[in-house]
Amino acid sequence: ELRTQEHYFGRETLDRLSVKRTDTEWLEAKQKNPDSVYLLFSNLIPMVSNQPGDGEEGETKLYLLRYEAVQDLLQKPETVLIFLGVKRRNISSSLTDVNVEELPAWFAISTDEDTAELLKRCPEKNCCFPEKAFRDLLKLSEEDAGVVAQARSVLAWHSRYGFCPTCGSGTKMEEGGYKRSCLNPDCRSLNGVHNTSYPRVDPVVIMLVVHPDGNHCLLGRKKIFPAGLFSCLAGFIEPGETIEDAVRREVDEESSVKVGAVQYVSCQPWPMPSNLMIGCLAVATSTDIRVDKNEIEEARWFSRQEMIDALYRKAAPVLTVPPRQTIAHQLIKHWIGVSSNL
C-alpha cells in the first residue's frame, strides 16, 4: 500500500468515531467507564510523565488518567471535555469482530485549576506540564504526538472561540467538543450550517524552493530564530487562493524569487494552534533575492552539499535546519533524495 510520508503529529492514533459525537447517552456512559482514558491539559499543555530512558533526556509520555482521577474536574462548569475517539485497530485486527464502540474511549480534559494541585493526581510523582510547547511537545512518541495534535487543536479552538463571532453572545459546546452553538436564539448562525460553529483549521503552505540549476535550494530565517538556523519559507493560504498560487505569492512576498511549477509532497498537522502545513517543492524561475524585512531577516540559496552536511550534522555546517519532527526538515530530506530528477 502506497502511503504518503508520515510526519510527526500526523499519525492517526485514534479512530475519531465521529458518529458517536451526537450520541450523548453513549458518551456519558463512556465518561464513567473505568476503562476510559483521560488526558489532562492545562494552558493547552498535556500532563506527561518522564521516564529515565536510553536517550539523554529519557522518555516523555502522555500521562493517562482514569475516570476516578478526573471525576471532580468533570463536575466543574469551566472544564472543557473533548471526545477524541478509540484506539485504531491495525489492519489485521480490523478483519476480526471487534466492536469499536466497546473499546476504551479517549477524552481530553482542559482545566484552569492550579497545576501543582493537578500534578498530585500522578502518584508516581514523575509528571509535569512541559513549559515550552514548541520544544517539549516534540519529545513524544509518534503515537502520542498524533493524539496531541488532535486534542490540542480542538482545545485551542475552544479557548479562543468561546463567543459567537456573528453576534458576540456566549456559546455552548456540543457534539463531544466538535461544535459550539450560539446561545442567542435570534442569531443568524443558527439558521443553516455555518463554519462559526466548527473548529478552525488554518491551511499553510510550506515550500522548498529549488534553484533553476536544480542544485540549490532557498531557505530563510526570521529574526526570532536561533543563530544559524534556516528553514523553508511558509505562509497562510488566503481566501480564494489555490495551494500552488499561495506558494508563488508567499515566495515572491518573502524573497522576491519567482516560482513556476509547484508540486505537492505531503502535509503535517501542526497544533500551534491548529495549522495544516501543506508541503511542496517549488521550482524557481528567477534567482535574485530581496527579502521582506518585516517577516524574514535573511534568505539564501544553499547548495545540495551544504544541505546534506546540515541534515547529517557534519562538523561546522554553514547552517542548521529545523529538527526531524518538522515538515521543513523532511521536505529538505525529500529534495536531497529526489533532486537529481528535478
Place this chain on the structure above:
Amino acid sequence: ELRTQEHYFGRETLDRLSVKRTDTEWLEAKQKNPDSVYLLFSNLIPMVSNQPGDGEEGETKLYLLRYEAVQDLLQKPETVLIFLGVKRRNISSSLTDVNVEELPAWFAISTDEDTAELLKRCPEKNCCFPEKAFRDLLKLSEEDAGVVAQARSVLAWHSRYGFCPTCGSGTKMEEGGYKRSCLNPDCRSLNGVHNTSYPRVDPVVIMLVVHPDGNHCLLGRKKIFPAGLFSCLAGFIEPGETIEDAVRREVDEESSVKVGAVQYVSCQPWPMPSNLMIGCLAVATSTDIRVDKNEIEEARWFSRQEMIDALYRKAAPVLTVPPRQTIAHQLIKHWIGVSSNL
C-alpha cells in the same frame, strides 16, 4: 512551465499586493483615484451585467464601477471595503518596467442598501444581482470568477466574524480588509498573533474513490441533489488531521468503503463561503457500501464507460455529474484520462 490544472474560481486574476494593505495613505489615494475599479456586492452577490451573446444565456460579466459611482457608499459606516489588488501583468510585460503600484487598484464594496437603488448606478440598465449564488456565480469568465473567489470569501468572513470570538466585543477592520482587531483593549487576542484576527479558509477534501479493479469509481448523492446527480465524496479536514487521513476517514464515514493510497491531484477555492477544495484520487481496498444516511442518500460504483457517457452527455446516461466548473467534474475527467495507469 509545468502548471497544475486550473479550475474555475482558481485563477489569480489579481496580484494581491499584500504589502500595500498596511499602507493606509496609498490605499486612501487609490480609493479616490478615477482609474480604480470597484465591485459592488449585496448580500455576498456581485453586481453583474448581462450582455446578449453567442451562448443561449448571453454573457455575464462583473460590472466595474468607478470612484464617482460609489463615493456616497464609501462614506457610510456600514459599508465594507476590501482591497483586492491590481491586475496581474502577464509574464512578458512583467519584464518591462511597469510599476505595479501605479496600476489601477481593485476594490470590493459590500453594502446593505436597497438593491433596486444600487442597480440605478448601472446606466446601461442591463445589470442585476443574480439570485442563486451556486448557479449564477458559475456563469462568469475564468478571470472574473477568480476575482469573485477572493472578494466573496473575504466579505463572507466579515459578515460572519464581526465580533471577537475570544471576548465577544466588537472588532474593527484593518489592513485593507484582511484583518479584524478586537476593540476591547484587555482582550487576549491583542497579545501576539491569533487566527481570530484573520480570514478563515476551511480546507475540505474531495476525492474520487477508485475501485480495486481500477475500472469503477465511487460517487454519492445527497438528498438535496437534483434527481440523477451523483458527485465525489467530500468532507471538512478536522483539527490534527492530514489530507490523506481526512480522505480515508470521510470515505469510511460516508460509505464504509476503506481507502489505501491517496494521491493529491489539484485544488479549487470555493467561495461558498470560503472553502479550499483539495482534490484527490483514492484507491479503495474494500468494495461494500453502507452509506451514512444523515449525509448521503445513496452511493454507488459506476463504471468507466458510465462516467464517459455522463461527462460527454451521451443519450440516456445512468447519472449526471456536476458541471465543468466544479473540481468534482474535473477529478472524474482526470481519472478517465489516467485510470489506465492506476
